[in-house]
Amino acid sequence: MTDILQEVAALFDRSGEPVEGFDMGQVEAEAEAIMSFTGRPYCLVRAWSIxxxxxxxxxxxxxxTDGLSPYVLYASDVVLHSGGKRRPGDWVRSTFQRSFTQGFLFKTKNTTYLLMGPGLRKKASVEAILAIVS
Structure with missing residues (x-):
């Protein structure tokens, strides 16, 4: 197996540094997303990795310089996307992080992701990240 293939496979396993996300239900998560970043799309996700x-x-x-950090979000379970861009059960890979606040709000240039339940922190190469395409 090639190095990149092994690295991509590692992104999909459930190993990594455990991190706790938002610990309430979907209704509370949606309310939190709306109150935290009004006027922008939000996406509630589970089974996530930063x-x-x-x-x-x-x-x-x-x-x-562009106000970004070298972190992306991968989630294998979209719960809700406010703009309908993703359907429940879809997966998502974000663009680079603009901010990460409250331990569960991952903001990119265009979307705020609310990270529900437990997740992971991992590291990967650009090549492995780019191998995950939508």
């Missing part, structure tokens, strides 16, 4: 992407220092600087 992945630190291994990028060069120059790329980190470039991301920081």
């Amino acid at each position: 992945i630190e992407v291994d990028v060069s220092e120059d790329y980190k600087v470039s991301l920081a």
Whole structure:
């Protein structure tokens, strides 16, 4: 098995640093998402991982200039997408992180993800992340 294939497979297993997300139900999660970031799409997810992407220092600087950090979200269970872009049960891979607050709100340039229940922190290469396509 190639190194990239092994790395991608590791992204889908349930190993990693355990992290707790939002610990209430879907109704409370949706209310929290609405109150936290009004006027932008939100997505409630379960079975999630925050992945630190291994990028060069120059790329980190470039991301920081744009107000971003080298982290992406992968979730294998979309609960709800406010704009209907994703359906319940779909999976999602986000773009780079703009902010991460309250231990469960992962914000990208366009979407706020509310991380429900337990999740993981992992690390991966850019190549492995790009292998996960929608």
